[in-house]
Amino acid sequence: MRFLMTYANAPGTPTTPEQMAEIGRFTQEMAQSGVLVMTGGLVRPNQGTKVRLAAGKFSVTDGPYAETKELIDGFAVIDVKSKQEAFEMAERFMRIAGDGEGEILQMFGPEDGPPPR
Numbered sequence: 777m778r779f780l781m782t783y784a785n786a787p788g789t790p791t792t793p794e795q796m797a798e799i800g801r802f803t804q805e806m807a808q809s810g811v812l813v814m815t816g817g818l819v820r821p822n823q824g825t826k827v828r829l830a831a832g833k834f835s836v837t838d839g840p841y842a843e844t845k846e847l848i849d850g851f852a853v854i855d856v857k858s859k860q861e862a863f864e865m866a867e868r869f870m871r872i873a874g875d876g877e878g879e880i881l882q883m884f885g886p887e888d889g890p891p892p893r
Contacts, residue, residue: 778813778855778883779862782848786875798872806854811865813853849876853883 785791791799806812826837852869856862862880870876884890 780881780883781852781866783878784847784849784876789875811854813855815852817850818848
C-alpha cells in the first residue's frame, strides 16, 4: 500500500541541524529497507505559484500570498503493508522532526482500480 505522508513544523519551531542529520539517517534507513518511494522538501509560499480554474478561466498567481494558514514543509511517499505501518513510520519521523502536524493519505494508481468512496 502506498501512502503520501506530509509534515509541517509547528509555527516558530525551526528544524535544528541535529534534527536534519537524524532525518537524513531515518530517510536512508527507509530507502535501504525499500519502504521509501520518494521524499522531498517544499519551498516557502513566497517562492511558489498558485494556479486556479474558475468558470472556465485559468489563472496563475505568483507568491507571496496574504494568507498561508496550512503550509507543508515536506512529504514522503512510502510503500508499506498497512495503514498501521504508515502511522508507525509517521510517528518515528515526527519524534525526530519535532512538534508539527501532517496527513497520511493512501495513494491509488491505475493498477489499484478506483479508490474506495
